[in-house]
Structures are given as structure tokens and as C-alpha cells.
Amino acid sequence: MADTKYIGQNYTPPDLVAKVTGRARYAEDFRAEGMLFAKLLTSPMPHCRVRNIDASAALAMPGVKGILTADDLPDLGPNVERALTNEPFYAGEPILAVAAVDELTAAEAVEKINVDLEPLPFVVDPLDALRPGGPDARTTGNVWGAPMPGGVGPNAASPVKTIKWTGEQFADADKGRLPMGEPTEQWAYGDLDAGFGNAALVLDETMVVQSTGHHPMETRSAMAYWQNGKLYIHASTQSVAQTLPNVARWCGIMPQQVVLISEYTGGGFGSKGGGAVSTCIPAMLSKKLNGVPVMMRITREDENYIGRARTNMSGRTRIGFAKDGRITALDLFIVQDNGSYGPMGDHRSAGLAASIIYQPQAMRWRAISVLTNTPPRSQQRSPGPMQANGMIEPLITKAAKQLGIDQVEIRRINSPVGRATFGPAQPNGQRAKLTSAFIVEALDKGKQAFRWDERKAYSGQRRGAKVRGVGVAVGPHGSGSIGFDSLMTLRPDGKLYVQSGVGNLGTHSVMDLARVAAEVLAMPWEKVEVVWGDTGKGVPWSCLSVGSQTTHAMTRANFAGANDLKRKLQEIAAKDLGGSPDDYELSNERVHRKGAGGGLTYTQAAKRAIELGGKYDGHEVPEDINVMTKGAAAKHAGLGVMGVAKDNYPRNGTTYSFVIGFAEVEVDVETGKVTLIDYLGVGDVGTVINPRSLLAQIKGGSCLGIAHALQQKWVFDPKYGLMLSRRFHYSKPLTILDIPATMNADAVGLPDPETPVGARGVGEPPVGAGYGAVLNAIADAVGVDVFRRAPVTSDLVLMSLENKKRMHEPLRAHV
């Protein structure tokens, strides 16, 4: 879009004053008459079966109102996680919930319940599950098989299988070489043998990437009650429209029976993508208690267990380079720790991401996704691509050093350009291709802004106990879906009401997407009302606010919806004033003849739309919109001119965004401490909608990757199968003192040609950029062979340096 007034401009999101004054209400901030409190009883064992529950003493306590067990919840199908279970697959999994007049009573009641548990075999390290005779996480098997064509439902498509590898395949495991037995999935393209045959340098190394909890600041607390057969639920979700059907499914009711309120969400990072299954607990308790409101506050410790985590992976990478640094062949084998539920697909995303950012001339991807008795995973900000950065970046850096090629240059040589192809051949015989990539432009921009050559000159030189290093990495991620709906009304009060069905989780995209409508309709921003966060107010079918989709998907949808409204304004004007609709244009809140001719004010046009009825005021809507959008449109029919449309714009290719991270670190070789000195992130994310938010996404996302490089991880006691890294204090999220007081970010701002607004998403790509850049900078400072796992903590650095070889346990997960 050329000559924009709002797109690309900073603005103040309309919800900011509510946030800064404490008036913004998150799920746990709601109160209702007679509200009860719920507490959970969770499994103390990593795997067990509930033989009997004796709650008689608890239920006899004054103030205790009811109990909810797995038997009270709908069956969601085989292998699908429910909010409560009779066979816990991880320590911390909820078995039952108690509702009482207050939380203390509920907790005391939980203490009085006797649960008879039968311990079952368990495993917390995926490689242990693959060893011959090793324990299985479930009685039905130890891995997720490949998705079966024709499978129904999110999980039914993948079967649970049992796969064990041989002792011979584990022969080199204690030397840190990942065993490569039978994978469950694989693909390949190009001539791998020829690629390695032609290579001037071949590396074969294993890297262990850690798991971390999402830990949004707001836990997944929820409050629910029933009125007149309808469930009203205050929950914390990333995606309002998409969570509604999930809540209905979890509660065994129809979506039309649910009113979901989630105006403010205290972060999610993928852990609340389609809501949280635990939110059905207060809803079902309330249902059992005739609709009385039930609040379930989730503690930080509860959140640690049920709040989701990143899949950890071990990756063995065999990679060949030509003398000039071009990657001739890449053979990647991934063992993914899927956790207790799933099935997860991060291993697939990791393989595709590697194919995209390194553009190997030939590539094979093999993977196995192993079930363990550890808390359930979900997609965490850059799920898969970040792990690919972690598994492969240290090898690229090592190769560059050995070949004598600059770190930026070797990435420049291998980066995709424009509509580059990636992955294996599709069913149509063609390989997938990107809609666009401007990585080289971003690398060049960043290299100059970061003063790369200047810093490179002193990297690796020891000054006292300190040595500096610089690193760069390209973080990729899929960045946009298509085909969602838009709904807006221009009303006689002269205002444009844009309904927003995505979540309000801090990215501001919930508001940003209305800027597109304001732009198309030449509407003053102060007359635009964004309506969000309450399905009772009618929201259109919108994308999940995950996977960096929202900006792309919903700017397209609102571009369609706003153009539908614009066309209706032109038609109304032509009906009343003669001529054809194309004779009319929009400006100054009027639809008028091109030039300075006669026309109608928006207020007049809105009134005329209501008089005309039919499609103009939303009494007739397009056939192809989602049933949720139809329901929402019915609520708004007759209120003014309605813009309602599905995004039917074509798209040729797969949309990916990229962020390039540049990092300088200082390593103290006497203490092992790594300090991040400076960081720059440069985005290739299409047209920029909201610059200030975009740069904050790049910096904040990079920080998540930086935290993964330096400090954040899970730790398990393998003997008892219990997590040791509960809470913030032990899991070490990044604090304000772990990063430089000033960070930098920029974007190339080149529009994607396959979407009308030109914008792609940004949320995830900076994570892999920060992760890879910092890992590479550490390798640059102290040597490419000092670490083969992340995070690269002080003890790891110091032990390796002092012993002049890697001292960390090679392949073990969660240490």
C-alpha cells in the first residue's frame, strides 16, 4: 500500500491507559457473587494409575462444596489430554479438583483426600526410552508415529508406537555422538552422497538443545459460571475466537453455549495458543454446582507443571561445505523429547527451517518424537526453528573458522533469496517455495549498523581475564496464515467499529489490524473503536495468535472487510446520487464523487445502509464466511454499513519471516561468566505496521533466545522423575540485568509481494536469531568446541576451558 497514513506509524494502543492505571482486568481480576475457589490435587509421581479416590472426609468438611475428577469430564478421544486424569503421565499432573467457600478450605480438603496410586514405569530422558529394554512413558508405547493420512482430530492422526534401538546404535552415545536408529519420519531431496563427495569440509556433530517452561507472567487462572444454560468463562488465552470451540469441546457443549471473556492476557508465548485445557475445571465444577461461580487460581508452581514447555531436542548434523562456504549437503537427525502429551511437530518445523535458512544443495531429515514422563509441551515462541538454530549454528561457525570465511559472509552465501525453494518435493512433485526473503539485505544492513568488521578485529583477543566474541544468526519462522474473516460496521454515530477475534497478549496486533481498516476507509483513528476480548460482543473467525500469524492473516482479512465496506459505501452513494460506484471515492469521512463532487457523509451513508438493509447493513452476508462470523454479523446487522468478508486473496508460496541477530559477548575465562555486551536484531518481516511494537517484538523475542543461550533450562532428577527447576528462581528467566541497558533493532521494511498489505509476522523469528547469535559469539570468543549443549552456563565454560576439552555430560537431557 502506497502513501499510507496509519500503516508504518507509531500510535498509542487504545488499551494502554487501562493497563497503566491497573484498571485492565485479567482473568483472575473478576469477582462474582458467591464465588467459590478451586484447588488441584496433582500427581506426586511421574507415571501412575489412580486405583481409588476416597474424598469422604474432605466432602464432610464445612465449606467444601464439591469435587471434580476425570470421570466428570467428557472423553475427548484416544490419547487426547484432558484437564484431569486417572493415569497421570507426569509428576504435577492434576488428578482432581475441589471447590470450597475459600481457598484455604479447598486446600485443606485436598489434604484430606486419599488417592490410592499404582506406580508405573517412567522415563524422563528420551534416549533412555529408546535404549534396548528402556522404560516407556506410556503402557501403550514410547514414541509418536508419523501422522496417518485420513486420521481424524488433532491427535488421532498419530499413533503411539513402540520403537527400541539396538545396543550397537548406542555404542558411541557416551562419546556424545547421538545414536541414529530407526526414525519415525524422514524426507530428503537432492543427491546427498554427491553433496558430501563434493564437499571440501564435512563436519558431524551432536548438539543438545534444552527444554524451558513458557512461564507467562499471568498463570492460567480462570473463573467460570453458568447462567440460563450458557457458560461464562473468564480465561487467559492468546486467541479469543479460536479458544471458544476448544472450551466447548473440553466441556462437552456447543460453542454457541459459551461466552468467553479474555480482554487482557498476561503473555502466552505459545502456551495459551488455543486457550488452556485446565480452564474447563472451574467451568465443570460450576456446572456440577448448579452454576455457582468458581475461581481457580493457578499458582506459579502449578504453572510450572501444567503451563507447557518447549520441546528439547538432540540433533546430529552431518554437513558438507564447498571451499567457498556453500553448503553442499546437510544430513540432520533429531531426537525430540515430546513430553507427556502431544503429538508435537517441532521436529518437523526444525527440519524445514534448516532447509530454508541454510539452503543446502542436498538434504536429508530424519526424526523421532519420543514420549517422556515430563510436563506437556506446546509450541513455544519459535517452536522448532529456534531448536534448528541451536543444533546447527555452532557447526556453521566452526566451518567458517576452518574455511577462513567471515561469519556474516558464510550466512550470506547460504541464505535464501526471493522465492527460494525448501524442503522435500510436495505431492505435486514441486518443492515448496517462499513468498519472499530479503535476508541478504538484512544481513548487509545489520553488518554495517553493528560495525561488524570493527568488532571482529578484536574478537578472540584476551584482555586480562576477558575475551570478546561476535556472532550472527538468521532466525526463521513461518509468519502468516490465510483465509480468515473480517467484521466491521460504520455506524450513524460516525464511528467505525472493528471486531477483533484475536487475543490481546501484548503484541498490539489486536489493535494493529484495525489500522488497516482505518487506512482503507480514510477513517480518523480516533473514530475507530476496536471491539475485542469478549465473544458475547461478536467476533469474526480469526487466526490463532500463534506462529507469527496474526499480522499477516488479519491484515489480509481486514483489508478484505474494509474494501467490502468501501464498495458498499460507493454503491450506496451511486444509488442515491447517480453514476456508477467507481465514480466515488472516500475522504474526510465522506463518500463522494471523485474530485470535489457531491456525496454522503459517513453518518448519512450509515443511515442509508440501515434503510436499504440486505447486504448493506449486514442482514445478508457472504456464504463463504465462518459460522462464528455469521453469528457475530447477526448481532451487528442493522447497526450501520457492514464490512464482512473472508480473506480470499491468492497467495503463491509459503510465508516466512526472518530476523538476523548480531551479538557481542565477553567471556571471563577465570569464572566462565558470559556477559552480553551488545545486540542488534534486523527484521525481514515485510511492511511494518507498527514500528514501535515491531522493534519491541524483535528485542523481546531475541531476549528469549538470549536466555536460552545463557541460562534458562529445565532440570530433572532422573531417578525419581521429578523436576528440580520449578519456579523462576531455579529456571532462570532473563532479568533486566542480564542484557545490555540498550538493545538495538531495525527492519528492512520490504513488502511481501504475496499479501495485499505486504506485512508478515514477527513474533518468533527473533528467538532463534538471539539464540544462535549468542551461541556463535561464545564460540567465537572461547572456541567452537567448548560446548555442545545449551544453555552455555558459567560452569560449563569454565570446566571445558580448564580441562581443555568438553566436560559436560554429552547427551543427557534436563541436566
Added chain:
Amino acid sequence: MDQPDSPRSGVTRRAFIKGVIASGAVASSAAYLFRAGGEIFGQTSAPGSVERLITLNVNGQMRRVDVMKQETLAMTLRYKLGLTGTKIGCDRAECGACTVLIDDVPHYSCSVLTHTVRGRKVQTIEGLANGDQLHPVQQAIVDEQGFQCAFCMPGFTMAAVGFLKTNPNPTRQQLAHGISGNLCRCQDYDKILTAFMRGAEYMRRSS
């Protein structure tokens, strides 16, 4: 790393787990408790359920409230005084989301017993603005679009206001140290610092 983190102090985790396995039950986290004031009757069996009526000075108002002796200020503010702007992110003095000012000094309200603030001046995020007139630090957040999801914002803001009262002209690094007891999981730290540096400037200008 491993520590018993429930209030069953003196019990090792292993002994605890063994006991749990023997008895067959465990509370998910018995330490994070709240008893509603005046809503239950005949509940004298539960230890600690006795409430006492006290007077608190919150946001310049004298508030009469029934509190239990073990009740934290965060719970009193949120569940008895309706001041839900103060957030609970961890309830264990790890994250700072619950930060309020007590006699102008930032405190984690999750770790302050309500009884101990009798006679002291408590200020929460709701008490920062003067009617519709935002506090300079709040105005700076709006102007710089500080924070993302903003769940940590009230605590961070109170921490910053408290720090700036005694350090009106900090460097970026000093300010970072001053508010380093607060976590932001969006990790919007750079923009938070930018907003609070502007807030410091606004405060200097207005004083």
C-alpha cells in the same frame, strides 16, 4: 537447586514424597492460600482462620478490613479491597508483579503480612494517578508505549516510582539496577527502561 518449597519446612523433599506415596495424596501447593472474609460460618476448626478488623491507609484512604494473621498484603488488596491492579505472578518474592509502595519504599506485597502495615502508608497502582491526571511515570509509559502484555506493569511501575523518589536522575544502568527485582516475561526490558527514563524526566520536570 532442590529445596522443599511448601510450608512443610523441616521435611525433605524425599521424605515428603515418600510420605505422599504412603498416604497416596499431595496438595499441589498448599502454601498459596486465601480465606474469604466473613463468608463462612462455624469454621473455627481451621487453624489461622481467625480474622481481626484493622484499619489500613491505602492510597490515601483509611480502609477498615478483616484480615487473618497470616494474610499477605497482596491478598488483602486484591480480594478484600478490590484493588486488582496489584498482580500476583509468583507469590514467592521472585517476580515483583505485586510490588507496592509502603511508606514510599517498594515492597513485594506477596511477602508482606497485612498486619505489619498498620499505621503505614500503602500505595498501589490505582493510587498513582490524580483523578484523570496520570502520574508522570504512567504518562511516560503511555508516551513510549512501554510494556507488552503489561501483567508485570503495575509492579514494575511502583518499583520505578519508588526508586525515582530517591534517585531522581539515574543513568539507564542505574535505573535497571533499581528495578531489577521485577521480571517481564515479554522481556520488553529495553522499552521499559526507555519509558521509565522518560518518566524520570517528567518527574523532575513536575517537581
